[in-house]
Amino acid sequence: MQNITNNPYRIIGILSNATAKEIQSRKSKITAYSKVGKQITSDFDFPLFNSIEREHDKIEKAFSAIQQSKEMLENSLFWFLNTNSFDETAINYLRNGDKEKAIEIWEKVTTDKEVTPKNYSCFNNIGTLKLLGESKEEIKEGIEKKIKLIESDSFTNFVHSVAGEAYIIDNQKQVETFINEILKQFQGKYSNTETLKLFSNCNGTTQKYLSQKFTEEPVHNIESQIERTKKKRNENKVNAFQFGLKLYENTSIGFANLFLQHLSNDWRKSRTSN
Numbered sequence: 488m489q490n491i492t493n494n495p496y497r498i499i500g501i502l503s504n505a506t507a508k509e510i511q512s513r514k515s516k517i518t519a520y521s522k523v524g525k526q527i528t529s530d531f532d533f534p535l536f537n538s539i540e541r542e543h544d545k546i547e548k549a550f551s552a553i554q555q556s557k558e559m560l561e562n563s564l565f566w567f568l569n570t571n572s573f574d575e576t577a578i579n580y581l582r583n584g585d586k587e588k589a590i591e592i593w594e595k596v597t598t599d600k601e602v603t604p605k606n607y608s609c610f611n612n613i614g615t616l617k618l619l620g621e622s623k624e625e626i627k628e629g630i631e632k633k634i635k636l637i638e639s640d641s642f643t644n645f646v647h648s649v650a651g652e653a654y655i656i657d658n659q660k661q662v663e664t665f666i667n668e669i670l671k672q673f674q675g676k677y678s679n680t681e682t683l684k685l686f687s688n689c690n691g692t693t694q695k696y697l698s699q700k701f702t703e704e705p706v707h708n709i710e711s712q713i714e715r716t717k718k719k720r721n722e723n724k725v726n727a728f729q730f731g732l733k734l735y736e737n738t739s740i741g742f743a744n745l746f747l748q749h750l751s752n753d754w755r756k757s758r759t760s761n
Contacts, residue, residue, distance in 0.1 A: 488618055488672050490565040492536060495549035500529025500541075502578075503563035504570060504608075504648045510553070517546055531567070534584035535619070556650040563649035564633060564665060567615055570608040570648060577612065590616055597632065602639035610636040611645060623677075623685060630669060631688040637662050638690070663696055670700065 496503045501513050520527040521543055532539065553559045569575055573596050577589040593613035596606045610632050617629030636642055638658055646656050666686075673682055679701055686697055720727045 488565070490562075490668055490672060491615060491619060494566045495552040495562050496566040497531070497536070498539065498541065498545055498549040499553075500527065500531055502531060502568050503559070503566045504568035510550075514550060517541070521546075530582060531578075533581045535581065535586050556654040560646055560650040560654065560656075560661075561664065561668070563645075564611065564637075565615060565618070565668075567612050568608050568645075568649060571605065573606070574608050574612060577609075586616065602636050602641045604641050604644045607636060607639070607641040607645045608648070623681070627685045627688060630685055633665060634662055634689050634693055637665060638692075659692065662693060666693065666696060666700070 491497070496505075499510070499513055499517070501509060505513070517527050526541060553562060567574075567578065567581075569578055573592055577592040580586075580589040580592070590613060593609045593616075596609045597613055600606065602610050614629045614632035614636065617625045617632060620626055620629065636645060642658060642661070643656065646654055669685075670682065673685070677685070683697060683701070686693060716733070
């Protein structure tokens, strides 16, 4: 997932709750290494990732991407932070290449648990790892952890730790922003039906937003095609039948997507009622 592998915090080599002083110190160190033509490494170059080349332009772009609170928050949701002993221990395991042990530690404080001021970072961290998973089930778990964090009252603690206490949040808008990023990452990789299933453990508010996202585009496309066909028919009535066939071909996929969306909605409703 590009939001994680190309995350500016990863490129810089820091955790997302690094202080302004730590960020500046890191920048000075990178600059000093760059002047003598040396590549700098980080304690957070976890073995689960491929190696990273820290070119000058990439580093400059990364620092620019975490100057504003909004950007700091959005990038932090796709990286790691350390706020408690569980995080510290799990991150040490990640440094040693033991992803499974890190997951085990974070699962102990998040599975069947509510998000609190004491474990909010654990929800974020395990969510990041799960989003990097190879199976759809892991990715689904990662999405569920992230959205549960964002929707919680303790999300304020997360925001303050990564973006500063002055930043005002709107939980629902942040959920929508997160969903949009996930959809962008999976575009072309999964079908609409497969993507919807990745969110199947999320609540009704998320489902409603997804329903809107998956119906707006096909509806708009169908309406546009109809209007263009009407114009062509009025200009050339002799070929009206051919225009109609072309309209059918151009909109059949859109109708199919809408049909699948309705089936998915019915499936979720039946699960809820049962």
